[in-house]
Amino acid sequence: MSDRPIIRIEDLHKSYQIHEIIKGISLEVDEKEVVVIIGPSGTGKSTLLRCINLLTHPDKGHIWLEEEEITAPHVNIDKIRQRIGMVFQDFNLFNHLTALDNVMIGMTKVLKMHPKEAREKALWELERVGLSDRADHYPAQLSGGQKQRVAIARALGMNPHVMLFDEPTSALDPELIGEVLSVMQKLAQEGMTMLVVSHEMGFAREVSDRIVFMENGVIVEQGPPRQLFYNPKFERTREFLWKITELYGKEDEAGG
Amino acid sequence: MNFLEDLAFLFSYLLQGLGVTIGVTIIALSFGFLLGIGLALMRVYGGRLAAGIAMLYSTVIRALPVVLVIFILYFGISRVIDLSPFLSGAFALGFASTAYQSEIFRGAIQSVPPGQMTAARAIGMSRWKAIRYVILPQAIRLAIPPWSNEAAIVLKDSSLVYVIGVPEILRRAEYVSARTLEPFLAFGAAALIYFFLTFLTNRGLDYMERRYKLQM
Numbered sequence: 001m002s003d004r005p006i007i008r009i010e011d012l013h014k015s016y017q018i019h020e021i022i023k024g025i026s027l028e029v030d031e032k033e034v035v036v037i038i039g040p041s042g043t044g045k046s047t048l049l050r051c052i053n054l055l056t057h058p059d060k061g062h063i064w065l066e067e068e069e070i071t072a073p074h075v076n077i078d079k080i081r082q083r084i085g086m087v088f089q090d091f092n093l094f095n096h097l098t099a100l101d102n103v104m105i106g107m108t109k110v111l112k113m114h115p116k117e118a119r120e121k122a123l124w125e126l127e128r129v130g131l132s133d134r135a136d137h138y139p140a141q142l143s144g145g146q147k148q149r150v151a152i153a154r155a156l157g158m159n160p161h162v163m164l165f166d167e168p169t170s171a172l173d174p175e176l177i178g179e180v181l182s183v184m185q186k187l188a189q190e191g192m193t194m195l196v197v198s199h200e201m202g203f204a205r206e207v208s209d210r211i212v213f214m215e216n217g218v219i220v221e222q223g224p225p226r227q228l229f230y231n232p233k234f235e236r237t238r239e240f241l242w243k244i245t246e247l248y249g250k251e252d253e254a255g256g
Numbered sequence: 257m258n259f260l261e262d263l264a265f266l267f268s269y270l271l272q273g274l275g276v277t278i279g280v281t282i283i284a285l286s287f288g289f290l291l292g293i294g295l296a297l298m299r300v301y302g303g304r305l306a307a308g309i310a311m312l313y314s315t316v317i318r319a320l321p322v323v324l325v326i327f328i329l330y331f332g333i334s335r336v337i338d339l340s341p342f343l344s345g346a347f348a349l350g351f352a353s354t355a356y357q358s359e360i361f362r363g364a365i366q367s368v369p370p371g372q373m374t375a376a377r378a379i380g381m382s383r384w385k386a387i388r389y390v391i392l393p394q395a396i397r398l399a400i401p402p403w404s405n406e407a408a409i410v411l412k413d414s415s416l417v418y419v420i421g422v423p424e425i426l427r428r429a430e431y432v433s434a435r436t437l438e439p440f441l442a443f444g445a446a447a448l449i450y451f452f453l454t455f456l457t458n459r460g461l462d463y464m465e466r467r468y469k470l471q472m
Contacts, residue, residue: 055374082380092375095470096393106379109389140471151375158379 004031006162006193012061023217034194036204039214045197053084085155085163091147093139099150100135103157125153145176165196201245276424280346280414287350292357317355330420345417364399397470404461
């Protein structure tokens with residue numbers, strides 16, 4: 001693991017009307033690091049992810065992507081987003097396009113790749129998530145797990161420097177969670193920098209380098225999985241981790 | 257001359273207006289399609305001012321009888337710009353259809369799930385690219401059923417341009433009726449032609465709807 005931060009967040013704040021969702025968060029994610037953010041719902045985990053690629057604009061604070069401050073005025077948001085892959089809870093595949101075209105469209109329309117070249121790369125990305133035999137299927141013809149894997153391939157097609165996962169398995173039937181997690185695990189092994197909001201404790205324990213526990217808009221505690229599970233500084237952290245593990249534990253074992 | 261020959265003459269005379277009817281309809285529909293999508297985009301994605309203008313246009317035009325729009329354009333504007341009755345009529349219907357089509361497309365754009373825009377922006381598309389490559393292709397598919405209704409209405413409303421003397425099917429039926437004093441036959445024949453035109457248009461659009469159906 002190198003020490004070069006890919007993402008650096010400094011004192012981030014975000015409110016919706018009178019509710020402050022994020023109350024001063026600072027966080028760094030290094031190159032090739034896999035960080036899992038956990039915490040009760042409504043604590044601003046998703047908002048934090050959406051701030052990182054500016055789908056949501058923070059009210060206060062700074063975010064750097066590699067050397068560039070993306071919260072500075074007049075940055076080209078579209079260029080920034082090309083370097084950040086994002087995977088959503090509800091997949092958001094483009095309904096009118098086949099799996100292949102979903103992966104290709106960013107390459108041809110954003111990266112301006114030649115269609116033939118883009119097609120080859122898109123097929124390779126589908127292969128990477130184990131779906132080259134579904135290239136011609138429309139989203140409606142795919143299972144939830146397959147949709148999410150296509151969504152991952154679509155994000156990978158843009159050659160992102162970091163991948164953000166916003167509860168990627170929360171909308172899936174239990175038996176489909178494993179196939180998505182194993183794709184994510186493979187990505188982590190290949191050295192992708194990943195920031196994952198998830199309740200999959202099995203994944204957090206086995207794959208992540210660091211777990212960040214968030215509650216009420218602040219980071220309560222963070223550290224290597226082992227430390228957070230067995231030796232947390234706060235009782236609240238232990239309580240939450242074990243409650244979640246109990247709830248999701250069976251699926252973890254079934255999913256691998 | 258026997259009855260059959262009369263009938264053949266009647267139809268061949270009326271059908272000479274077919275080109276005009278179809279021409280007016282296609283111009284009005286295409287015109288309304290392009291401007292209607294434009295106004296719909298202003299309504300959904302435009303700022304307060306753009307959305308306001310689009311809404312004002314739609315509200316005013318939909319409050320007016322189409323014949324009145326035809327009169328205003330033909331007698332008002334064609335004094336300044338030299339427009340043939342055919343083109344004035346087609347554009348007037350186009351302006352009217354723009355208002356209705358803008359409502360159709362606004363509804364369709366709004367029924368594309370918001371996550372589609374988010375996902376498009378997340379892979380680095382600009383707002384315009386997202387609209388062009390992700391939102392509109394889906395919205396247009398969703399709009400086909402209400403749009404075929406509008407197409408049938410415009411096809412039938414194209415008969416209204418007869419008020420400014422455009423020799424389309426209805427105008428020609430009127431000529432025949434005046435000359436032969438057999439209005440039932442003349443207008444009945446016109447009705448039959450309109451029926452087949454509308455029927456075929458709807459069948460064609462039904463096919464398009466099935467062919468491009470969006471599964472979500």
